Amino acid sequence: MLRTAVRVLVGLLALVGAVAVLVGASFAARGISAKNAPGRAETVVARRLRSIAIPRAARDEPNPVPASADAIREGMEHFADHCAVCHANDGSGDTEMGRGMYPRAPDMRQPATQNLTDGQLFYIIENGVRLTGMPAWGGGSEHDATDNWRLVHFIRHLPKLTPAEIETMKTLNPKSPEESQQDEEMRRFLEGGEPSKAAPAPHQHSHGGKG
Amino acid sequence: MKLISGVLFLVLALSIAPGVLAHEGHVHRVMGTVAAVNGERLQVKATTGQTSEIVVNDKTKILRGTTTQKSSDIKPGERIVVTMTESKDPAGKAQLTATEIRLGK
Numbered sequence: 001m002l003r004t005a006v007r008v009l010v011g012l013l014a015l016v017g018a019v020a021v022l023v024g025a026s027f028a029a030r031g032i033s034a035k036n037a038p039g040r041a042e043t044v045v046a047r048r049l050r051s052i053a054i055p056r057a058a059r060d061e062p063n064p065v066p067a068s069a070d071a072i073r074e075g076m077e078h079f080a081d082h083c084a085v086c087h088a089n090d091g092s093g094d095t096e097m098g099r100g101m102y103p104r105a106p107d108m109r110q111p112a113t114q115n116l117t118d119g120q121l122f123y124i125i126e127n128g129v130r131l132t133g134m135p136a137w138g139g140g141s142e143h144d145a146t147d148n149w150r151l152v153h154f155i156r157h158l159p160k161l162t163p164a165e166i167e168t169m170k171t172l173n174p175k176s177p178e179e180s181q182q183d184e185e186m187r188r189f190l191e192g193g194e195p196s197k198a199a200p201a202p203h204q205h206s207h208g209g210k211g
Numbered sequence: 212m213k214l215i216s217g218v219l220f221l222v223l224a225l226s227i228a229p230g231v232l233a234h235e236g237h238v239h240r241v242m243g244t245v246a247a248v249n250g251e252r253l254q255v256k257a258t259t260g261q262t263s264e265i266v267v268n269d270k271t272k273i274l275r276g277t278t279t280q281k282s283s284d285i286k287p288g289e290r291i292v293v294t295m296t297e298s299k300d301p302a303g304k305a306q307l308t309a310t311e312i313r314l315g316k
Contacts, residue, residue, distance in 0.1 A: 094310070096237060096238050163274070163277055163278075163279055164277055167277050182240070185242075186240075186242060186292045186313065189242055189258075189290060189292065189315075190290055190292060190313055190314070190315045190316060191315070191316055192290075192315065192316075195242065195258040
Protein backbone atom coordinates (compact mmCIF):
# COMPACT_ATOMS: atom_id res chain seq x y z
CA MET A 1 0.00 0.00 0.00
CA LEU A 2 2.76 2.39 1.04
CA ARG A 3 4.82 1.35 -1.97
CA THR A 4 1.88 2.12 -4.30
CA ALA A 5 1.38 5.52 -2.69
CA VAL A 6 5.08 6.33 -3.13
CA ARG A 7 4.91 5.29 -6.79
CA VAL A 8 1.87 7.51 -7.41
CA LEU A 9 3.61 10.42 -5.65
CA VAL A 10 6.78 9.96 -7.69
CA GLY A 11 4.68 9.71 -10.86
CA LEU A 12 2.87 12.92 -10.01
CA LEU A 13 6.12 14.73 -9.26
CA ALA A 14 7.58 13.52 -12.56
CA LEU A 15 4.47 14.77 -14.35
CA VAL A 16 4.66 18.18 -12.67
CA GLY A 17 8.35 18.36 -13.57
CA ALA A 18 7.62 17.48 -17.20
CA VAL A 19 4.88 20.11 -17.34
CA ALA A 20 7.22 22.72 -15.85
CA VAL A 21 9.92 21.85 -18.39
CA LEU A 22 7.48 22.09 -21.30
CA VAL A 23 6.01 25.41 -20.12
CA GLY A 24 9.51 26.76 -19.54
CA ALA A 25 10.67 25.59 -22.97
CA SER A 26 7.61 27.15 -24.59
CA PHE A 27 8.19 30.54 -22.98
CA ALA A 28 11.93 30.37 -23.61
CA ALA A 29 11.29 29.75 -27.31
CA ARG A 30 8.43 32.19 -27.87
CA GLY A 31 8.21 34.43 -24.82
CA ILE A 32 4.94 36.32 -24.63
CA SER A 33 4.96 37.33 -28.29
CA ALA A 34 1.63 37.37 -30.11
CA LYS A 35 3.30 37.55 -33.53
CA ASN A 36 2.76 33.96 -34.58
CA ALA A 37 -0.71 32.46 -34.74
CA PRO A 38 -1.54 29.64 -32.28
CA GLY A 39 -0.82 26.15 -33.57
CA ARG A 40 -3.57 23.78 -34.65
CA ALA A 41 -3.42 21.68 -31.46
CA GLU A 42 -3.62 24.74 -29.22
CA THR A 43 -6.58 26.03 -31.22
CA VAL A 44 -8.43 22.71 -30.92
CA VAL A 45 -7.79 22.50 -27.17
CA ALA A 46 -8.73 26.14 -26.54
CA ARG A 47 -12.00 25.82 -28.49
CA ARG A 48 -12.82 22.61 -26.63
CA LEU A 49 -12.17 24.29 -23.28
CA ARG A 50 -14.33 27.25 -24.32
CA SER A 51 -17.13 24.91 -25.26
CA ILE A 52 -16.90 23.09 -21.92
CA ALA A 53 -16.87 26.42 -20.05
CA ILE A 54 -20.21 27.55 -21.49
CA PRO A 55 -23.03 26.25 -19.26
CA ARG A 56 -25.44 23.83 -20.93
CA ALA A 57 -28.45 26.05 -20.17
CA ALA A 58 -26.77 28.98 -21.92
CA ARG A 59 -25.73 26.83 -24.86
CA ASP A 60 -29.29 25.64 -25.44
CA GLU A 61 -30.93 29.05 -25.02
CA PRO A 62 -32.93 29.97 -28.13
CA ASN A 63 -32.75 33.43 -29.68
CA PRO A 64 -35.73 35.35 -28.21
CA VAL A 65 -35.54 38.00 -30.94
CA PRO A 66 -37.45 36.81 -34.01
CA ALA A 67 -35.35 36.62 -37.17
CA SER A 68 -36.28 39.46 -39.51
CA ALA A 69 -34.70 41.89 -41.96
CA ASP A 70 -34.96 44.61 -39.30
CA ALA A 71 -33.21 42.48 -36.67
CA ILE A 72 -30.36 41.74 -39.12
CA ARG A 73 -30.08 45.41 -40.13
CA GLU A 74 -29.95 46.57 -36.51
CA GLY A 75 -27.40 43.85 -35.74
CA MET A 76 -25.37 44.99 -38.75
CA GLU A 77 -25.35 48.61 -37.58
CA HIS A 78 -24.27 47.53 -34.10
CA PHE A 79 -21.58 45.24 -35.52
CA ALA A 80 -20.18 47.99 -37.78
CA ASP A 81 -19.96 50.36 -34.82
CA HIS A 82 -18.61 48.04 -32.11
CA CYS A 83 -17.19 44.82 -33.60
CA ALA A 84 -15.79 45.53 -37.06
CA VAL A 85 -12.63 47.22 -35.76
CA CYS A 86 -11.35 43.72 -34.88
CA HIS A 87 -13.65 41.33 -36.80
CA ALA A 88 -13.92 43.39 -40.07
CA ASN A 89 -17.27 44.29 -41.58
CA ASP A 90 -17.40 40.97 -43.43
CA GLY A 91 -16.55 38.97 -40.28
CA SER A 92 -13.28 37.71 -41.79
CA GLY A 93 -11.17 39.02 -38.90
CA ASP A 94 -8.85 40.51 -41.52
CA THR A 95 -8.14 43.81 -39.78
CA GLU A 96 -5.00 45.34 -38.37
CA MET A 97 -6.22 44.52 -34.85
CA GLY A 98 -7.60 41.07 -35.67
CA ARG A 99 -4.43 39.93 -37.42
CA GLY A 100 -2.27 40.92 -34.47
CA MET A 101 -4.25 39.27 -31.68
CA TYR A 102 -3.41 36.00 -29.98
CA PRO A 103 -5.47 34.10 -30.89
CA ARG A 104 -6.31 35.82 -34.19
CA ALA A 105 -9.83 37.17 -34.59
CA PRO A 106 -11.61 34.22 -36.24
CA ASP A 107 -13.22 34.18 -39.66
CA MET A 108 -16.77 34.05 -38.38
CA ARG A 109 -18.14 32.96 -41.76
CA GLN A 110 -16.47 29.59 -41.26
CA PRO A 111 -17.99 26.49 -39.60
CA ALA A 112 -15.95 26.94 -36.39
CA THR A 113 -18.19 29.94 -35.62
CA GLN A 114 -21.30 29.17 -37.66
CA ASN A 115 -21.64 25.72 -36.02
CA LEU A 116 -21.91 27.28 -32.55
CA THR A 117 -25.46 27.45 -31.23
CA ASP A 118 -27.24 30.82 -30.94
CA GLY A 119 -26.89 30.45 -27.18
CA GLN A 120 -23.13 29.90 -27.40
CA LEU A 121 -22.68 32.95 -29.63
CA PHE A 122 -24.78 35.06 -27.28
CA TYR A 123 -22.85 33.80 -24.24
CA ILE A 124 -19.52 34.68 -25.86
CA ILE A 125 -20.73 38.18 -26.80
CA GLU A 126 -22.15 38.77 -23.32
CA ASN A 127 -19.27 37.34 -21.31
CA GLY A 128 -16.23 37.66 -23.57
CA VAL A 129 -13.45 35.08 -23.60
CA ARG A 130 -10.60 35.26 -21.12
CA LEU A 131 -7.02 35.54 -22.41
CA THR A 132 -8.22 36.56 -25.86
CA GLY A 133 -9.08 39.97 -27.33
CA MET A 134 -12.81 39.28 -26.95
CA PRO A 135 -14.31 41.62 -24.33
CA ALA A 136 -17.57 41.10 -22.42
CA TRP A 137 -20.31 43.24 -23.97
CA GLY A 138 -23.13 42.27 -21.63
CA GLY A 139 -24.16 45.23 -19.51
CA GLY A 140 -26.87 43.32 -17.67
CA SER A 141 -29.78 45.29 -19.08
CA GLU A 142 -32.55 43.92 -21.25
CA HIS A 143 -31.61 46.51 -23.89
CA ASP A 144 -28.03 45.16 -24.07
CA ALA A 145 -29.28 41.58 -24.27
CA THR A 146 -31.64 42.43 -27.13
CA ASP A 147 -28.80 44.15 -29.00
CA ASN A 148 -26.61 41.09 -28.52
CA TRP A 149 -29.29 38.66 -29.72
CA ARG A 150 -29.63 40.84 -32.84
CA LEU A 151 -25.88 40.51 -33.28
CA VAL A 152 -26.35 36.73 -33.26
CA HIS A 153 -28.80 37.08 -36.16
CA PHE A 154 -26.28 39.23 -38.00
CA ILE A 155 -23.44 36.74 -37.40
CA ARG A 156 -25.66 34.08 -39.03
CA HIS A 157 -26.07 36.47 -41.97
CA LEU A 158 -22.30 37.04 -42.45
CA PRO A 159 -21.75 34.26 -45.03
CA LYS A 160 -24.43 35.89 -47.21
CA LEU A 161 -23.32 39.50 -46.76
CA THR A 162 -23.51 41.50 -50.01
CA PRO A 163 -20.97 44.07 -51.31
CA ALA A 164 -23.68 46.74 -50.97
CA GLU A 165 -24.17 45.86 -47.29
CA ILE A 166 -20.41 46.10 -46.73
CA GLU A 167 -20.40 49.57 -48.31
CA THR A 168 -23.23 50.60 -45.99
CA MET A 169 -21.29 49.29 -43.00
CA LYS A 170 -18.24 51.34 -43.98
CA THR A 171 -20.28 54.48 -43.51
CA LEU A 172 -21.13 53.29 -39.99
CA ASN A 173 -17.60 52.37 -38.84
CA PRO A 174 -16.15 54.70 -36.20
CA LYS A 175 -13.63 57.05 -37.79
CA SER A 176 -11.31 59.79 -36.66
CA PRO A 177 -11.78 63.21 -38.29
CA GLU A 178 -8.56 62.55 -40.24
CA GLU A 179 -9.85 59.23 -41.61
CA SER A 180 -13.16 60.84 -42.57
CA GLN A 181 -11.24 63.56 -44.40
CA GLN A 182 -9.13 60.94 -46.23
CA ASP A 183 -12.23 58.99 -47.26
CA GLU A 184 -13.86 62.14 -48.60
CA GLU A 185 -10.67 63.04 -50.45
CA MET A 186 -10.54 59.54 -51.96
CA ARG A 187 -14.17 59.72 -53.07
CA ARG A 188 -13.65 63.10 -54.72
CA PHE A 189 -10.47 61.93 -56.44
CA LEU A 190 -12.10 58.78 -57.85
CA GLU A 191 -14.93 60.88 -59.23
CA GLY A 192 -12.46 63.05 -61.17
CA GLY A 193 -11.77 65.86 -58.68
CA GLU A 194 -8.31 67.29 -58.22
CA PRO A 195 -6.38 66.01 -55.19
CA SER A 196 -5.91 68.61 -52.47
CA LYS A 197 -2.74 69.21 -50.51
CA ALA A 198 -4.27 67.10 -47.74
CA ALA A 199 -4.39 64.05 -50.01
CA PRO A 200 -3.06 60.88 -48.37
CA ALA A 201 0.57 60.38 -49.25
CA PRO A 202 1.88 56.96 -50.30
CA HIS A 203 2.19 54.59 -47.35
CA GLN A 204 0.25 56.84 -45.04
CA HIS A 205 -1.28 54.80 -42.25
CA SER A 206 -4.93 54.05 -42.20
CA HIS A 207 -6.66 52.06 -39.51
CA GLY A 208 -9.49 50.69 -41.59
CA GLY A 209 -9.66 46.95 -41.99
CA LYS A 210 -10.60 44.91 -44.98
CA GLY A 211 -14.28 44.47 -45.67
CA MET B 212 -5.89 11.35 -13.27
CA LYS B 213 -8.11 12.70 -16.06
CA LEU B 214 -7.36 16.21 -14.83
CA ILE B 215 -3.63 15.57 -14.88
CA SER B 216 -3.71 14.11 -18.38
CA GLY B 217 -5.89 17.05 -19.47
CA VAL B 218 -3.37 19.55 -18.11
CA LEU B 219 -0.53 17.64 -19.76
CA PHE B 220 -2.42 17.66 -23.08
CA LEU B 221 -2.97 21.40 -22.82
CA VAL B 222 0.67 22.09 -22.04
CA LEU B 223 1.76 19.86 -24.90
CA ALA B 224 -0.56 21.73 -27.21
CA LEU B 225 0.86 25.06 -26.03
CA SER B 226 4.38 23.79 -26.53
CA ILE B 227 3.96 22.68 -30.11
CA ALA B 228 5.55 25.27 -32.35
CA PRO B 229 2.82 27.15 -34.20
CA GLY B 230 2.88 27.47 -37.95
CA VAL B 231 5.04 30.44 -38.79
CA LEU B 232 2.88 33.07 -40.40
CA ALA B 233 4.32 36.31 -41.65
CA HIS B 234 2.98 39.08 -39.49
CA GLU B 235 1.38 41.70 -41.65
CA GLY B 236 2.16 45.24 -40.69
CA HIS B 237 0.17 48.41 -40.74
CA VAL B 238 -2.43 49.24 -43.30
CA HIS B 239 -1.36 51.84 -45.87
CA ARG B 240 -3.16 53.69 -48.60
CA VAL B 241 -1.93 55.18 -51.85
CA MET B 242 -3.91 57.41 -54.21
CA GLY B 243 -2.85 58.06 -57.79
CA THR B 244 -2.98 56.64 -61.31
CA VAL B 245 -2.15 53.19 -62.67
CA ALA B 246 1.36 53.42 -64.16
CA ALA B 247 1.49 49.79 -65.28
CA VAL B 248 -0.24 46.51 -64.61
CA ASN B 249 1.32 43.16 -65.31
CA GLY B 250 -0.48 40.12 -63.96
CA GLU B 251 -0.08 40.18 -60.18
CA ARG B 252 2.10 43.30 -60.23
CA LEU B 253 0.62 46.75 -60.20
CA GLN B 254 2.54 50.03 -60.38
CA VAL B 255 0.82 53.11 -59.02
CA LYS B 256 2.10 56.64 -59.49
CA ALA B 257 0.90 58.53 -56.43
CA THR B 258 -0.40 62.08 -56.58
CA THR B 259 2.85 63.05 -54.86
CA GLY B 260 4.88 61.62 -57.76
CA GLN B 261 6.26 58.54 -56.03
CA THR B 262 5.73 55.17 -57.76
CA SER B 263 4.91 52.04 -55.73
CA GLU B 264 4.89 48.43 -56.87
CA ILE B 265 2.03 46.49 -55.30
CA VAL B 266 1.07 42.81 -55.40
CA VAL B 267 -2.52 41.97 -56.35
CA ASN B 268 -3.69 38.50 -55.36
CA ASP B 269 -6.94 36.53 -55.32
CA LYS B 270 -7.82 37.98 -51.91
CA THR B 271 -7.66 41.56 -53.18
CA LYS B 272 -11.07 43.17 -53.34
CA ILE B 273 -11.40 45.31 -56.47
CA LEU B 274 -14.27 47.78 -56.75
CA ARG B 275 -15.47 50.41 -59.16
CA GLY B 276 -18.10 52.25 -57.15
CA THR B 277 -19.93 49.34 -55.52
CA THR B 278 -19.35 46.97 -58.46
CA THR B 279 -16.81 44.18 -58.02
CA GLN B 280 -14.13 44.08 -60.72
CA LYS B 281 -11.39 41.66 -61.82
CA SER B 282 -7.69 42.47 -61.90
CA SER B 283 -7.92 42.43 -65.70
CA ASP B 284 -10.28 45.41 -65.45
CA ILE B 285 -7.46 47.62 -64.14
CA LYS B 286 -6.19 49.78 -67.00
CA PRO B 287 -3.08 51.98 -67.18
CA GLY B 288 -3.79 55.67 -66.74
CA GLU B 289 -6.94 55.34 -64.70
CA ARG B 290 -7.39 56.76 -61.23
CA ILE B 291 -6.91 54.33 -58.37
CA VAL B 292 -6.81 54.17 -54.58
CA VAL B 293 -5.09 51.12 -53.09
CA THR B 294 -5.34 49.99 -49.48
CA MET B 295 -2.49 47.61 -48.72
CA THR B 296 -0.42 45.91 -46.08
CA GLU B 297 3.34 45.71 -45.89
CA SER B 298 4.96 42.36 -45.24
CA LYS B 299 8.07 40.41 -46.20
CA ASP B 300 8.21 37.93 -49.05
CA PRO B 301 9.87 34.50 -48.54
CA ALA B 302 13.25 36.05 -49.44
CA GLY B 303 12.84 38.66 -46.68
CA LYS B 304 12.23 41.55 -49.06
CA ALA B 305 9.58 44.14 -48.15
CA GLN B 306 6.42 43.73 -50.18
CA LEU B 307 3.19 45.69 -50.49
CA THR B 308 0.05 43.61 -50.98
CA ALA B 309 -3.25 45.19 -51.94
CA THR B 310 -6.23 44.29 -49.77
CA GLU B 311 -8.62 46.66 -51.52
CA ILE B 312 -8.46 48.55 -54.80
CA ARG B 313 -10.91 51.27 -55.77
CA LEU B 314 -10.99 52.38 -59.36
CA GLY B 315 -12.16 55.71 -60.76
CA LYS B 316 -15.72 55.86 -62.02
